[in-house]
Amino acid sequence: MKLLSAQQIHQWDAFTIMHEPVASIDLMERAAQSCTDWIIENNLHSKTIRIFCGKGNNGGDGLAIARQLIERGVNPSVFILEFGAKGTDDFQTNLNRLHPLTTEIYFLQSEDFFPEIQKEDLTIDALFGSGLNRPLTGLSASLVDHINNSGAEVIAIDVPSGMFIDKSSLGNRLIKATYTLTFQSLKLNFLLAENAVWFGYVEVLDIRLHHAFLQEIDADFNLLDKHFISRHLIDRKPFSHKGTFGHALLVAGNKGKMGAAVLAARSCLRTGVGLLTTFIPEEALSIMQTAVPEAMVLVRGENPDLDKYNTLGIGPGLGTADDAVSLLKTMLEKYSQPVVLDADALNIISGNKQLLKQVPQGSVLTPHPKEFDRLFGESPNDFERLQKAIDASKEYPLIIILKGHYSLVAHNGKGWFNTTGNAGMATGGTGDVLTGIITSLLAQKYTPFIAACIGVYVHGMAGDLALAYQSEESLLPSDIIEALGTAFNQLRS
Ligand SMILES: NC(=O)C1=CN([C@@H]2O[C@H](COP(=O)(O)OP(=O)(O)OC[C@H]3O[C@@H](n4cnc5c(N)ncnc54)[C@H](O)[C@@H]3O)[C@@H](O)[C@H]2O)[C@@H](O)CC1
Ligand SMILES: [K+]
Incomplete structure (x- = not known):
């Protein structure tokens, strides 16, 4: 609207x-x-x-x-x-x-x-x-x-x-x-x-x-509504196979931050990706294989053939140490399809601004306001930050999701505000869930803009549905993942 x-x-x-x-x-x-x-x-x-x-x-x-x-x-x-x-x-x-x-x-x-x-x-x-x-x-x-x-x-x-x-x-x-x-x-x-x-x-x-x-x-700005989201969901045809829904590589996790990688992996799978490979530190192998048996694992130090993957999701729990910096640099050098960048991937880019130019066109960045300011410079107020996101989305061009109560999807010089979600979602880990969802949608060949719109909407909707059995105090990122099924069913009904 x-x-x-x-x-x-x-x-x-x-x-x-x-x-x-x-x-x-x-x-x-x-x-x-x-x-x-x-x-x-x-x-x-x-x-x-x-x-x-x-x-x-x-x-x-x-x-x-x-x-x-x-x-x-x-x-x-x-x-x-x-x-x-x-x-x-x-x-x-x-x-x-x-x-x-x-x-x-x-x-x-x-x-x-x-x-x-x-x-x-x-x-x-x-x-x-x-x-x-x-x-x-x-x-x-x-x-x-x-x-x-x-x-x-x-x-x-x-x-x-x-x-x-x-x-x-x-x-x-x-x-x-x-x-x-x-x-x-x-x-x-x-x-x-x-x-x-x-x-x-x-x-x-x-x-x-x-x-x-x-x-x-x-209009320069729009509100995302259920009708728009439902209309853009791609049918899952009866004769489809796992290859139909793409293969995503999730580059995430570090010592003490494997929870972020696990949450992103689970939400990626629950959003319907055909295959998921996680690229994680070797010492975290058993964590990932136990917590998310559906995901395949590659350990850091291996040299994956990136062309095999339909998209990459980079950032959750990655850390910003030197090895993470060089990993991100390598990925951006070798990969040219749209990717999803969140959390530490954005923090690394903030400290190495030249990397921003290497981000593949049409990639989805999901900063919260502080991460956004570190990337694109501070703004004196919310309206100017909003305008900066809109301008940047056109300049690079990128899809920028400026996270907030009404998250903004900035694309090609225009903005779409999300209308789902609640204050219970203001807790660590919900961003990792969003990264997993959008990575999954990109792998399934949704366009980056539509992947971003469906991503923020279904993420907030699942958070709202989870309040049927949680409160805003008790809501955890895992509850959002559990409610994704109901959210997709409602969107398709
Ligand atoms: N037919 C319509 O256009 C409708 C208008 N509606 C109402 O009309 C409102 C808009 O009415 P208006 O356009 O008359 O504007 P406002 O009633 O908002 O007031 C504007 C008036 O105040 C003056 N003004 C503006 N800033 C000022 C300031 N800082 N200090 C002192 N004076 C200032 C302006 O010069 C103008 O004379 C809407 O917000 C809504 O409440 C509703 O009745 C719905 C229908
Ligand atoms: K008034």
């Missing part, structure tokens, strides 16, 4: 107004109604409610919510941030509609007019939405501080005021929302960790914007 920029969201509203067709004020009524219904369904309307409005359409939503609440027997008070400028047409219409119903409308011209807010109250933030065009300063910034300092729960309408949709808001004044009710679809600002403390729980409310618009636009 496409992820829209602030400008495209405004175009989507306009498209809906023209092609549904629906009057702008009626679309605002629909948006406000979805918020009012949510507030009532969640039983938040019994609190003392204060609605803070700007004079744009976000403020217009706030005024419409106030009226709809009054019609449902609730008595909110309304505070309008007053700069002297006229409100938008829809704001003015909603103000006119509200006036006959309540006297509780106040204009905030200076801090002296700010109302007292009790901790038990409910605050609705309709100050600024997707039309924000500069950081908050002056009276709006003081009002945001005043609301935040009250300790009251805040429902942000569409977006917490002060937060940009498609650029960083780091260091700016922002509303700290308990809940954000955002219209129609998730936006980029909700996918990045640096914003998470500000938007709280996010609910996407369907306001029935016209779907035809989505076919017309070109």
Whole structure:
């Protein structure tokens, strides 16, 4: 699903107004109604409610919510941030509609007019939405501080005021929302960790914007969904044999880090590779043969014929000692098909940047943000790191999976965010499982981009399914591997 920029969201509203067709004020009524219904369904309307409005359409939503609440027997008070400028047409219409119903409308011209807010109250933030065009300063910034300092729960309408949709808001004044009710679809600002403390729980409310618009636009970012993943799974035909599903070589493991190699090997097998050979230190031979009897083993020092393999997965538990460095160098010199590079392979490349140019085109790199920064340089915020990953994916070209709560698959200058997974997966070893999965898919001749997308999606989905019998505390990487079967079955059903 496409992820829209602030400008495209405004175009989507306009498209809906023209092609549904629906009057702008009626679309605002629909948006406000979805918020009012949510507030009532969640039983938040019994609190003392204060609605803070700007004079744009976000403020217009706030005024419409106030009226709809009054019609449902609730008595909110309304505070309008007053700069002297006229409100938008829809704001003015909603103000006119509200006036006959309540006297509780106040204009905030200076801090002296700010109302007292009790901790038990409910605050609705309709100050600024997707039309924000500069950081908050002056009276709006003081009002945001005043609301935040009250300790009251805040429902942000569409977006917490002060937060940009498609650029960083780091260091700016922002509303700290308990809940954000955002219209129609998730936006980029909700996918990045640096914003998470500000938007709280996010609910996407369907306001029935016209779907035809989505076919017309070109989006830089997308959300991976089940439909996309299922559609790209290759059938396993009845007359296939193990050769059909490829042979992967997993270069992993070192003293004290054989667990990483075992996890990657198991997940690689559970993802359906035809044959797996692990390339491990000699002293770890019995560990691998015992823990993963399905995998073949080559020991370090041997000189494998790399052309035999459909792909290589390099990194889990490899270490960064000299022998690992020269092993990686040899592999990159001798092999020209796309490979998967993770963990220590990425750390080695960070210390030997010239190696990056030797990584076969179309390879999949799976750094977490720190590994990414070591590879491509530090970024002042999440948005710039994201852009760097997108740019690098085109420049080299590589598939870069920037791991996070919503992992990003960067490919050819565009980005796809994963939507599966949970906080229980933030534990050592889950990355090794991902490496095994993607290595397996590459060996099965999925294109690197599709292998990366299916990989992150099924990895997170298995993590989610495993919560049926584990908790976020107890979840282990092995549980993810065990749940891969159910995940694939569900994707194919
Ligand atoms: N028909 C539509 O376009 C719909 C719009 N909706 C609402 O409309 C919102 C967008 O409305 P608008 O585009 O009017 O924009 P906003 O309501 O977000 O506010 C923008 C206004 O504030 C000013 N402004 C921007 N940054 C400022 C700052 N830092 N300090 C002071 N003033 C600043 C702008 O110049 C503009 O006048 C959405 O977030 C959503 O809540 C919804 O009602 C759904 C339908
Ligand atoms: K808002």
